Amino acid sequence: MNRTAITDTDYESLGRRAMRTRIRSLQMVHRAKLGHPGGDFSSADILTALYGAILHVDPSNPCDPERDRFIMSKGHCSSSLYAALAGAGFLSDADLDTYMAPLSKLNGHPDRNKVAGVEANTGPLGHGLPIGVGCALAAKMSGASWRTYVLVGDGELQEGSNWEAGMCASQYKLDNLVLIIDRNRIQQGDFTENTINMEPMAERWRSFGWDVREVDGNNMHAVVECLRAAPFTPNVPSCILAHTIKGKGVSFMENRPSWHHHVPTDDELQKAIAELERGQR
Amino acid sequence: MSRMVDCRNAYSQKLEEMALADERIVAVVNDSVGSAKLKGFQSKFPQRFINVGIAEQNMVGVSAGLANGGKIPYVCGAACFLTARAMEQIKIDLGYSNHNVRLVGISSGMAYGELGPTHQSIEDVGWMRIIPNMTIIVPADAIETEAVMEYSGIHKGPMFLRMSRIPVPDLFEAGMKFELGKAIRLREGSDITLMANGVMVCRALQAAEELQKAGISARVLNMSSVKPIDREAIIDAARNTGGIVTAEEHSIYGGLGGAVAEIVTQTHPAKMRILGVPGVFAPTGSAEFLLEHFGLTAEGIRSAAVELLKSR
Numbered sequence: 001m002n003r004t005a006i007t008d009t010d011y012e013s014l015g016r017r018a019m020r021t022r023i024r025s026l027q028m029v030h031r032a033k034l035g036h037p038g039g040d041f042s043s044a045d046i047l048t049a050l051y052g053a054i055l056h057v058d059p060s061n062p063c064d065p066e067r068d069r070f071i072m073s074k075g076h077c078s079s080s081l082y083a084a085l086a087g088a089g090f091l092s093d094a095d096l097d098t099y100m101a102p103l104s105k106l107n108g109h110p111d112r113n114k115v116a117g118v119e120a121n122t123g124p125l126g127h128g129l130p131i132g133v134g135c136a137l138a139a140k141m142s143g144a145s146w147r148t149y150v151l152v153g154d155g156e157l158q159e160g161s162n163w164e165a166g167m168c169a170s171q172y173k174l175d176n177l178v179l180i181i182d183r184n185r186i187q188q189g190d191f192t193e194n195t196i197n198m199e200p201m202a203e204r205w206r207s208f209g210w211d212v213r214e215v216d217g218n219n220m221h222a223v224v225e226c227l228r229a230a231p232f233t234p235n236v237p238s239c240i241l242a243h244t245i246k247g248k249g250v251s252f253m254e255n256r257p258s259w260h261h262h263v264p265t266d267d268e269l270q271k272a273i274a275e276l277e278r279g280q281r
Numbered sequence: 282m283s284r285m286v287d288c289r290n291a292y293s294q295k296l297e298e299m300a301l302a303d304e305r306i307v308a309v310v311n312d313s314v315g316s317a318k319l320k321g322f323q324s325k326f327p328q329r330f331i332n333v334g335i336a337e338q339n340m341v342g343v344s345a346g347l348a349n350g351g352k353i354p355y356v357c358g359a360a361c362f363l364t365a366r367a368m369e370q371i372k373i374d375l376g377y378s379n380h381n382v383r384l385v386g387i388s389s390g391m392a393y394g395e396l397g398p399t400h401q402s403i404e405d406v407g408w409m410r411i412i413p414n415m416t417i418i419v420p421a422d423a424i425e426t427e428a429v430m431e432y433s434g435i436h437k438g439p440m441f442l443r444m445s446r447i448p449v450p451d452l453f454e455a456g457m458k459f460e461l462g463k464a465i466r467l468r469e470g471s472d473i474t475l476m477a478n479g480v481m482v483c484r485a486l487q488a489a490e491e492l493q494k495a496g497i498s499a500r501v502l503n504m505s506s507v508k509p510i511d512r513e514a515i516i517d518a519a520r521n522t523g524g525i526v527t528a529e530e531h532s533i534y535g536g537l538g539g540a541v542a543e544i545v546t547q548t549h550p551a552k553m554r555i556l557g558v559p560g561v562f563a564p565t566g567s568a569e570f571l572l573e574h575f576g577l578t579a580e581g582i583r584s585a586a587v588e589l590l591k592s593r
Contacts, residue, residue, distance in 0.1 A: 113378070122373075
């Protein structure tokens with residue numbers, strides 16, 4: 001799909017799909033009384049772009065050796081991942097209603113052995129990029145054309161394992177690897193810069209040997225175009241620094257640290273759905 | 282006694298042989314190419330040799346990704362760093378994910394004696410044993426090491442292969458087959474059972490010979506397969522001999538002795554003696570010195586067996 005032109009109609013459809021991802025993920029969190037809606041919403045457009053316009057994955061053949069790999073390193077945002085997987089046909093709408101219910105396959109953090117389409121068991125932060133480096137190395141060794149995409153949170157980059165993996169990816173010239181940073185500037189306890197300064201984020205990755213492009217991570221057109229442009233430079237891993245808004249799409253959720261893992265009340269859920277539907281019109 | 286052999290050579294030669302036949306096999310290291318005995322692999326298979334540098338968390342994560350991409354990674358590094366430094370990656374990326382990755386813990390136990398407790402690895406079996414899906418093998422000699430390597434090529438799921446560098450004599454006939462989850466009875470006996478793995482197996486056999494001179498008939502079991510463990514062999518020893526002495530180059534907590542005791546106490550309670558490092562950081566000294574220091578010798582096993590039988 002990512003080699004053909006994307007029309008305005010396609011973008012309208014992707015926009016509706018992103019809205020649906022947000023609504024479904026918030027409904028899941030509301031029902032489970034657990035979850036991370038702030039980060040679900042900041043990454044919803046990226047997830048939708050990946051599953052709707054970039055990834056070569058097939059729910060009828062989820063273990064195809066030639067599939068693209070997408071690794072959701074910020075595994076706590078599982079409800080948006082599951083909603084996106086449902087949008088791509090890997091899960092049913094009924095599955096989503098079992099989110100975190102007893103014995104559900106939809107754990108609070110994704111499990112590759114339970115859910116087709118999940119490539120890595122994530123949740124503890126800083127695991128996804130090393131795994132992604134391994135996937136990209138495997139493809140290079142096999143001379144395969146499939147690609148690996150890893151989505152990390154910005155606070156997550158405080159884990160040193162990311163930087164170990166960052167050095168490794170450039171050393172091995174992994175231009176088949178795309179790192180997407182969901183730069184929503186908020187972690188569980190506070191704004192990232194009030195916790196541990198993450199800047200200059202782009203320069204840090206450049207200095208580790210990556211080609212970095214910055215993009216509005218909540219602008220579907222910009223995200224898709226940037227993903228389609230990767231690899232940006234031959235023999236160099238690509239990093240997309242996606243500037244996003246935590247809680248994007250709902251006025252009372254946006255940019256509020258408390259919505260990192262706040263569970264919406266009945267009233268908040270209804271208001272949020274109304275705003276999301278209005279915003280899409 | 283026959284030749285004394287460092288098992289690392291057997292593992293690395295076998296790995297090269299296996300890599301020739303199966304192109305999915307790759308090696309992953311954290312800088313220590315020489316001590317992992319992988320210089321030959323590196324020169325023969327440069328495209329399938331990944332050196333991640335001194336970065337164990339990344340090393341294990343990378344191996345999970347390689348497995349996701351269809352490879353069979355052998356992750357080789359000093360056991361102390363490979364296990365402890367990457368513990369969460371081993372738990373989640375390998376155990377929970379159930380990936381086909383082989384961790385080869387080099388110079389485990391007290392092999393790095395003089396370097397001190399930072400480099401000794403007397404906790405690794407305990408750490409690995411508690412992780413679901415993880416298989417743990419501690420081979421007794423170079424021949425069993427080769428057989429374990431051969432088996433590892435077809436094993437499903439993650440595996441920890443504990444690889445000492447302390448030379449040991451050949452105990453097995455060339456061409457022996459490794460069977461997962463089976464204790465190997467190296468000596469028949471009815472008065473007491475000696476269970477050991479790794480470098481302690483040859484010492485247990487010597488202890489049994491000494492016991493024989495005193496009229497004590499000791500059964501000797503090679504417990505290379507720590508997980509899964511041979512439950513039937515353990516119950517049989519508890520039921521049909523007068524007690525069990527375990528011996529391992531490991532802490533007395535969480536290793537072979539603990540695994541045996543968990544079964545014995547719940548099935549057929551019998552007297553046991555668990556020989557190992559008694560919950561302390563070891564002093565400085567060579568591996569041989571430390572084994573002697575902690576009674577991990579043929580004489581230590583013999584006297585523990587005699588004392589156990591007297592206490593009954």
